Amino acid sequence: MTEQNLQLQAEIAEKERAETKIRFLLDTTQSINNAEDFNSALAIILQSCCQLINWDFGEAWIPNKVTNVLEYSQVWYAREPHLDRFGIHSSKLIFSYNNGLPGEIWASKKPQWKEDFATESKVAAEVGLKAAFGVPIIVENLVLAVLIFFKKKVIYFQLYPIELIQAVATQLASLVQRKQAEEALRIAEQRYHGMVENAVDGIFQSTPHGRFISANMALARIYGYHSPEELLKNIKDISRQLYYDPNRRQKFVAAMKADNAVYNFESLAYRKDGQTIWISENARAVHDSQGKLLYYEGTVSNVTERKMAQEALKFQRKQMEQLLLNILPAQIAQRLQQEQRAIADSFDDVSVLFADLVGFTEFCSNVSPIELVNFLNLIFSEFDQLTQKHHLEKIKTIGDAYMVVGGLLVQQDKHLEAIANMALDMQVSFDRLCKRLGTALTLRIGIHVGPVVAGVIGQTKFIYDLWGDTVNIASRMESSGIAGEVQVTSIVYQRLQKKFVFEERGQVSIKGKGDMTTYFLKGKTSPEKRD
Structure with missing residues (x-):
């Protein structure tokens, strides 16, 4: 009878664990969906996980695709205020591939456990943090983040918290990826709008045959020249020397003949050093009193960064659409x-x-x-x-x-x-x-x-x-x-x-x-x- 009671208690406990995990996933998923940005979503995950497994401190590390290092997410969860000191210390660190506990988890893509992390970290020892384990968040074999959790006592390896957090990470990975994509999209949009608002335009006048009559300093800089005088001296044929497509000038002239103006006429152009940039022209045709065409005048903007931002934005939107279709x-x-x-x-x-x-x-x-x-x-x-x-x-x-x-x-x-x-x-x-x-x-x-x-x-x-x-x-x-x-x-x-x-x-x-x-x-x- 005692054995049956023990078995029944074990089954009840297992059922309660499963129900707790399901409630936790539903509540956390809802909270992540409502989070304003990627860091807010990470903060929710760290706090929820620490409270679920009853650990004292949680932090997240994010791979930087440009520098190929792990950087601190700038958010952490501390059960007690004095543990914030450890978060502030960690925020100043970076880890290379396979270096330190976060770097080792990043490289292996597997969880790791430290019975007493205080032996490896002076600050952890000073604030009283000892046991530690980490779990990667993985989507399509790529590590999106590494979650590390700490406890204020030495604990030998336990499978349950690792399995629980790994199950959570697996279930929430697509949501974390979506939040990360949303954050990248928001940053790309901010950069795009900032570049448009701060653009400096060049001003020009040119003959119908394709030679500059006048130019300002901004135009010279756009095309890579030190002064307007240098630009006017060196550019004798706009269609051949400036436009990447020699026929582009003909299309410019044809548009002028049709409408006496062009708006947002975008072209790939050469700079003095041979590099190519994207320009956008707004210009009008100037005639004398008898209607004879005298010259063209207008503005030129270097829209290379905007073009690149638009392409990045397009790519991010495609990623978001694909992510939606996966969910x-x-x-x-x-x-x-x-x-x-x-x-x-x-x-x-x-x-x-x-x-x-x-x-x-x-x-x-x-x-x-x-x-x-x-x-x-x-x-x-x-x-x-x-x-x-x-x-x-x-x-x-x-x-x-x-x-x-x-x-x-x-x-x-x-x-x-x-x-x-x-x-x-x-x-x-x-x-x-x-x-x-x-x-x-x-x-x-x-x-x-x-x-x-x-x-x-x-x-x-x-x-x-x-x-x-x-x-x-x-x-x-x-x-x-x-x-x-x-x-x-x-x-x-x-x-x-x-x-x-x-x-x-x-x-x-x-x-x-x-x-x-x-x-x-x-x-x-x-x-x-x-x-």
Whole structure:
């Protein structure tokens, strides 16, 4: 009896840990979405993680792609005010690749633990910080940040806090990447506007045949000359000596003949030293009283930096769009980009599938965090391919659970049939991978079909989810199912019984619903039986 009680207490504790982690991820995700910038998002992560694992100090290090060193994020979390001294000290440091605890984690892309960091840091010893461990935040095999946590006592290696923080880092990596991209986009926009506002224009007059009559000092500097006099002396043919494209001057003259003016006429031009720059010209044609063309006059701006900033901005926007597509369904991402603030849609007939890995908790205790993440990535990547194959929509993954729907955004008459085929393919694919990896896990799947409400939640609207009785029942079909089986409701059975083979399970007690008759999906029927 005592052994049973201990086992029950252990199961309750494990369940409470899982629920705590899920609540933590949901709350932290919401807070990060609302964060104003990348550093604010990091501050939220550090504080939330320290409070979750009950550690005293947290800091973050960011790789500088230009200098190839780790720099302090300038934000940290200190449980006690005197620990701020350690943060101020760390903010003055940088770490090269594979140097120091942050640099070693950056290089290895793996967590590391220090039982007594005070032996390596005088300041840590003075403020009382001892145990330390660090975890990288990784997206597409690139380290976005390194998180380091400290405790005011010596602690020998513990797997739980590392696994917990690594799981958090894995789940939040895409959000951190989005915040980083938003920050880079904001900085690029600020630089762009600053350059436009502070531009210094050159002023000129030139003959219709392509020679300068007059120029100011700003124009001389734009083209790399020491004085206007030097510019006028050396430039005898604008089309040949200034324009990268010799035909560009002809287009300038043609525009003048058509409209007597050009606006924002952008061209690639040569400087005195042979370097090329982008210029923008605004000019008008000057005529005498009889209408004879005398000369052209106008301004020239060096817009090279603006051009480069525009290209950088374009690149950042493409990254943001791609990131949106990785987080949200394409149609929802497009609606968000069109500044649609509230997204909530009702669907009358949607197939919902939940899948869960049975034995996953025990499996986690027998593998390293990196092996665990790699395993989940392998399994879910395979499921993602099946989702695309059957023209379905992946909604989310939570821990070892996978949710996919049909008939939601991609309209198809046979979405329930597609979900059933997806479930059968998932079983085959999962069994094949487990045999290859020598893993004794099994897959438990539940399916239901019916009306749902779908929309985007969160103030910044980057989480797409489903609600309704259909979703709840599909989830119950999975959780009350049997390992290795696909459990479906009687509605699914009635609609698919001619095309698929089912086995009646009988009455099953479903939380919130009472007794329900459920079936196991066993495979497809033969073509002869369908007829």
